[in-house]
Amino acid sequence: MNHRIIYGFLAVSAMNSAMAENINPIAKGQAMAWQCAPCHGTNGQEFEESMPPIAAMPAEQFTKAMLDFRQGDRPATIMDRVAKGFTDEEIKAMASWFELQPKKQWVDTSLEEAQLSLDATRGQK
Numbered sequence: 790m791n792h793r794i795i796y797g798f799l800a801v802s803a804m805n806s807a808m809a810e811n812i813n814p815i816a817k818g819q820a821m822a823w824q825c826a827p828c829h830g831t832n833g834q835e836f837e838e839s840m841p842p843i844a845a846m847p848a849e850q851f852t853k854a855m856l857d858f859r860q861g862d863r864p865a866t867i868m869d870r871v872a873k874g875f876t877d878e879e880i881k882a883m884a885s886w887f888e889l890q891p892k893k894q895w896v897d898t899s900l901e902e903a904q905l906s907l908d909a910t911r912g913q914k
């Protein structure tokens with residue numbers, strides 16, 4: 790694990806605890822999703838052999854995968870440890886966010902598309 794990932798975890802954990810409970814669950818899912826990006830790509834949009842893509846994954850499938858990792862019911866090299874850092878509610882928030890992400894490579898996303906996606910999360914425009 791490199792330092793970028795560790796700092797990412799620390800920054801986002803601090804952010805998680807600072808977040809109000811009544812925040813929009815999709816925005817909350819998006820904020821937590823940044824810490825998945827070093828491995829799974831921006832918005833889970835890394836599609837290559839070595840990394841399972843999580844963009845556009847049905848929320849139910851995502852939630853089951855995370856709960857299985859957390860409980861040790863699914864073999865993992867790293868995701869068991871990652872999943873232990875999240876509550877059921879946080880996992881559901883991330884599931885809602887990742888399900889909405891287009892199934893394409895993040896490097897193919899234009900800046901304009903990225904901005905539209907951000908605006909949608911904030912409920913603007």
Ligand code: HEC
Pocket residue numbers: 790794821822824825826827828829841842843851854855864865866867868869871883
């Ligand atoms: C350090 C790299 C790394 C980070 C960070 C990471 N993952 Fe993973 N993820 C993996 C690997 C590797 C696998 C394959 C299972 C394993 O070996 O642990 C995986 C598998 C998954 C799967 C199962 C995909 C499938 O096809 O069933 C999900 C869901 C997932 N990760 C979600 C997340 C979420 C959500 C985060 C952020 C909170 C995250 N991951 C952060 C490396 C990572």
